């Protein structure tokens with residue numbers, strides 16, 4: 001399974017046509033759209049589509065489960081479980097699968113928390129509020145440590161990504177505010 005959490009994917013420079021191996025060049029095809037990579041030989045247009053990431057936020061005894069990343073980018077920072085949706089996989093299934101792979105727990109999705117995206121980032125992050133059905137929280141795959149944080153203990157200065165911060169803020173407001 002591909003597990004490159006290449007949050008920097010948008011910076012890769014593609015040089016060759018995936019269809020015929022010809023050289024790619026940047027061309028303006030429509031004046032109101034960004035330049036596209038077009039094959040000089042077969043005219044294939046290589047659209048750089050967004051990448052979809054699915055993740056979950058859930059609590060264990062009222063504390064938010066987070067994982068410390070053991071890989072770049074954001075090495076050593078805290079994130080909620082998540083990863084790339086495979087083509088042909090449902091976003092909901094991907095969120096559950098990534099949570100199982102990274103945090104060692106089976107979750108049931110309670111509802112869509114929100115969708116997060118940022119200018120110049122290739123990633124679209126779909127985050128679900130979830131609840132644990134079985135399993136014991138444990139760091140695995142690309143995480144090196146698992147932790148559970150009370151609403152007042154979230155390590156805001158050590159979070160991995162903008163989406164980590166924004167989704168946790170939404171989660172605390174929507175799901176934990178009555179308990180604080």
Ligand SMILES: [Zn+2]
Pocket residue numbers: 017018019020021022039040041042043044
């Ligand atoms: Zn080509």
